[in-house]
Amino acid sequence: MVARLYRTLWRIGEVVGVVSETPRTKSLVLDVPGWEGHKAGQHVDVRLTAPDGYQTQRSYSIASAPEDERVVLTVDRLDDGEVSTYLTDVVTAGDRLELRGPIGGYFTWEEGDGGPLFLVGGGSGVVPLMAMTRHRATSGSDVPTRLLLSFRSHEEIIYREELEDLAAHDGSLEVFYTLTRARPQGWTGYHRRIDARMLEEVSWGPHESPLAFVCGPTPLVETVGTALVGLGHDPARVKTERFGATGG
Amino acid sequence: MDEQRLDGNAAAGALGEVFAFEATTAGYACDACGGTGVLGTAMVYEVRGLGTIVRCPGCDNVLVRLVQNPGRHMIDLRGTKYLQIGEISG
Ligand SMILES: Cc1cc2nc3c(=O)[nH]c(=O)nc-3n(C[C@H](O)[C@H](O)[C@H](O)COP(=O)(O)OP(=O)(O)OC[C@H]3O[C@@H](n4cnc5c(N)ncnc54)[C@H](O)[C@@H]3O)c2cc1C
Ligand SMILES: [Zn+2]
Numbered sequence: 001m002v003a004r005l006y007r008t009l010w011r012i013g014e015v016v017g018v019v020s021e022t023p024r025t026k027s028l029v030l031d032v033p034g035w036e037g038h039k040a041g042q043h044v045d046v047r048l049t050a051p052d053g054y055q056t057q058r059s060y061s062i063a064s065a066p067e068d069e070r071v072v073l074t075v076d077r078l079d080d081g082e083v084s085t086y087l088t089d090v091v092t093a094g095d096r097l098e099l100r101g102p103i104g105g106y107f108t109w110e111e112g113d114g115g116p117l118f119l120v121g122g123g124s125g126v127v128p129l130m131a132m133t134r135h136r137a138t139s140g141s142d143v144p145t146r147l148l149l150s151f152r153s154h155e156e157i158i159y160r161e162e163l164e165d166l167a168a169h170d171g172s173l174e175v176f177y178t179l180t181r182a183r184p185q186g187w188t189g190y191h192r193r194i195d196a197r198m199l200e201e202v203s204w205g206p207h208e209s210p211l212a213f214v215c216g217p218t219p220l221v222e223t224v225g226t227a228l229v230g231l232g233h234d235p236a237r238v239k240t241e242r243f244g245a246t247g248g
Numbered sequence: 249m250d251e252q253r254l255d256g257n258a259a260a261g262a263l264g265e266v267f268a269f270e271a272t273t274a275g276y277a278c279d280a281c282g283g284t285g286v287l288g289t290a291m292v293y294e295v296r297g298l299g300t301i302v303r304c305p306g307c308d309n310v311l312v313r314l315v316q317n318p319g320r321h322m323i324d325l326r327g328t329k330y331l332q333i334g335e336i337s338g
Contacts, residue, residue: 008264045261056297059258104260106272106288218253240289244252 008100010047013071015095021074021158025124026088027063030071030097038062040131041108041213041241044073044101048083058083061127061215061241062102065134074158076124107241109213111136115143118203118210120194120224122150125216125243126158132213133173137166144172148202150194150220153182176202194220196227206232215241256290262300262314263287266321275332280309282329287312 017029040062047057064072077088091097109117109132117136119129126149136145151157157177167173178190178198190198204210212233214224221242228238256272263271272288283306290311291303302312304327313324325331 043260057261059261100261103264104257104272104288105270106257106260106286107255221255240255241257242252242254244254 010098010100012096013099015091015093015097016070017093018091022156024077024088024156025074025158026077027072027074028087028091028097030073030099032071032099035069035071037066038071038102039105039108039110040066040135041128042102042104042131043128044071044099044103046073046083046087047098047100048086049098056082059103060087061124061131063127063130063134065131065138067135067138074124074127074130076158107213107215107239109135109211111139111141111143113211115145116204116208116210117143117145118212119145119147120149120199120212120214120216121147122194122216122220123152123156123243124158125214125220125241128215128241129213130159130163133163133166136173137170142170142172144204145174146202146204147173147175148178148194148198149175150178150180150216152180154179154184154187194224194227196231199224199227200231203228203231203233206234209234209237212238213241214238216243218242218244252294252296254292254294255288256286256292256302257288258294259292259300259302259314260288262294262316263312265316266314266323269333273334276311277329277332278304278307278309278311279327279329280304281307283307287331 013030013032015028016031019027043059043061045057045059049055060073063074075084075087078084121129163175167175183191214221221240225240229235260272274287277284291305293301299315304311310327315322
């Protein structure tokens with residue numbers, strides 16, 4: 001019953017730190033009194049209230065590992081966005097945010113769920129995948145894991161250094177990037193939108209029954225989800241999380 | 249008004265306001281096509297601040313319609329043959 005109340009009730013988290021991840025993306029480090037932990041992949045709903053009483057809410061995935069006592073959200077700024085501009089331009093340490101969660105029992109991964117893990121993300125869709133990757137590292141899991149991440153340009157890659165660092169020390173973790181708009185000189189990675197051929201090259205084959213998590217802008221998620229099933233992967237092992245609209 | 253096509257999982261917060269169980273892992277049977285699945289895999293159309301529509305991914309039939317008015321919720325389940333809940337623990 002208590003768990004249910006937490007899932008439903010709005011409560012206050014205090015921003016204790018703000019980290020610039022990329023020119024467009026910031027991580028908000030929150031201290032949420034009484035936080036009872038979460039599963040990697042879950043999200044929170046954040047609610048903003050204007051002085052005139054107008055309220056609006058959006059979902060944000062939890063980026064931090066369940067082992068982390070702080071709750072970290074990573075927010076990508078959309079130029080005409082109502083909530084993301086507030087969270088990235090206005091919010092600073094010491095501010096309070098109204099939120100509820102952790103939410104969602106479906107798009108989650110725990111160490112015991114096994115793998116191999118195939119994590120596909122576009123733009124801020126990497127956020128819940130990062131929670132899974134961090135959880136995997138913190139729990140000492142050696143489940144073979146591949147990430148295929150799509151960003152517009154090299155400078156927009158979120159968590160690049162941390163992922164490089166994790167992969168450098170872990171033979172069973174591989175990270176692949178595709179850059180859809182600009183690419184630096186000498187770039188040897190992919191430079192097109194994720195398609196069936198790329199998935200076939202990067203992923204394990206269906207006979208190895210990987211567990212796939214696909215997250216990002218709705219069009220990317222739908223393309224990837226359809227392509228994976230088309231390649232013969234079991235739909236029940238392809239989990240998706242659409243973030244909405246365009247972008248990525 | 250913005251309408252976003254999302255996964256059933258995105259409606260977990262809104263569904264959690266009205267159901268005592270974790271709705272995204274609850275099973276459903278579609279009343280129109282007979283298809284079954286868990287709500288987390290259904291399609292969600294969220295009309296910001298006004299309501300949430302959960303559709304069958306197989307035939308687009310509306311499984312759950314949630315209308316949020318201040319202080320009042322309307323839940324329309326007429327497109328769902330049944331919901332199946334594993335374990336009510338929250
Ligand atoms: C389950 C879930 C988890 C999410 N987790 C994250 C997260 O970890 N980090 C994060 O940055 N975002 C995340 N999102 C997206 C987030 O909830 C908001 O949709 C996003 O921040 C835009 O809100 P806004 O108020 O700034 O823009 P709005 O004012 O709502 O929209 C501004 C414009 O951008 C378009 N738009 C709306 N949403 C998106 C989108 N996701 N991508 C591109 N264009 C969009 C709209 O159509 C509109 O034209 C998640 C969404 C879901 C459903
Ligand atoms: Zn149906």
